[in-house]
Amino acid sequence: IAGITQAPTSQILAAGRRMTLRCTQDMRHNAMYWYRQDLGLGLRLIHYSNTAGTTGKGEVPDGYSVSRANTDDFPLTLASAVPSQTSVYFCASSDGLSGTDTQYFGPGTRLTVL
């Protein structure tokens, strides 16, 4: 692995189903982030983690949960998907904990909730 990976690449999901988006980085970065990107809107932060074992809420956390059991993995779970969660989801990581550190993004997961 080189950098940050996400799975699946894309997914079509029925409303009400549970879904976990996976994110793994091999850069030993401390901080990790989940964003959603919708047409006409900027990237919006869902949840973040400054270090393994800690997580925090971003701008749009409702309907999503995360965990950070170790440095490398940061899964995002939709407990009961709704159509408004149709979006492209990007995972990112940064070495430091400051917002001034460069963030490195994964390739994204395109999720459609019907």
Added chain:
Amino acid sequence: GQNIDQPTEMTATEGAIVQINCTYQTSGFNGLFWYQQHAGEAPTFLSYNVLDGLEEKGRFSSFLSRSKGYSYLLLKELQMKDSASYLCAGVDSNYQLIWGAGTKLIIKP
């Protein structure tokens, strides 16, 4: 409220120069990022400015004026591969990134 404004779309000609502007209103300010995002791909880092002035990196330069709440990204000698969206993001007083919606740059031959 916090806000990042940038044009939705711009068109330029191959070989020319284009300037993409970004104005920001954030609670406090700890710098400004520019990222490039090709269609269907992840954003990638271009530049970070925290001090006033122009920083040059090859064909790309980024400018910041803190007093005016203004930045621009300057792309010279445009190539077709520069067709992408360019995202501006300000860092607020809590060191959180506030993202603009991005400027889609179309390069024509």
